[in-house]
Amino acid sequence: SLVLDTNVRRVLSRLFAGEQLPPPTLSQGERRAAERWLPDDPGIAATWSVAVMELGALVCTARRPTCGECPVTDLCEWRSRGYxxxxxxxxxxxxxxxxxxxxxxxILSLLRDADAPVSHEAVTLVWDEGDQRQRALASLIDDGLVVETEEGVALPSALRTSAVAPLRWEESPGVPTSPSRRR
Structure with missing residues (x-):
């Protein structure tokens, strides 16, 4: 399923629309444009979503993007327009x-750092507020970013490897290689 958090919206806005920031509120047009970039395969889509979230959180940040570290800088429309x-x-x-x-x-950070599924009890240690923690965990499961196992919760097996490093956009199966190649 499509994940359009703040980081994903910023990355897609810069990469494909050539704009520093997306509009303040999500529009249907922005949602449709983002859906064109989401890989068809659910497992690959989950990996792609986590990778783009991480890219926005760690590299393509709102205030100080580190474009020299970006794995898709050659495709970035914002860069090609001179920022x-x-x-x-x-x-x-x-x-x-x-x-x-x-x-x-x-929760995602805890699961990324784990070599095996994490117990629900361990998840309680990262966030005190129980209702909010359950809501956040449920939304991660609904988005396909976390799976429940007999032992607890984990990243889907496709996400076990680092989602961002080394992200090679052009090598990601099911992902268009340029903005002109849209579904």
């Missing part, structure tokens, strides 16, 4: 601390 600044309406900053997004990130 034009955001020209849209004023953006309200969203607090990160305490959000479901932060909770999801902590």
């Amino acid at each position: 034009p600044p955001y020209a849209g309406p004023a953006r309200r900053g969203q607090a990160y601390a305490g959000t479901d997004r932060q909770c999801r990130g902590r």
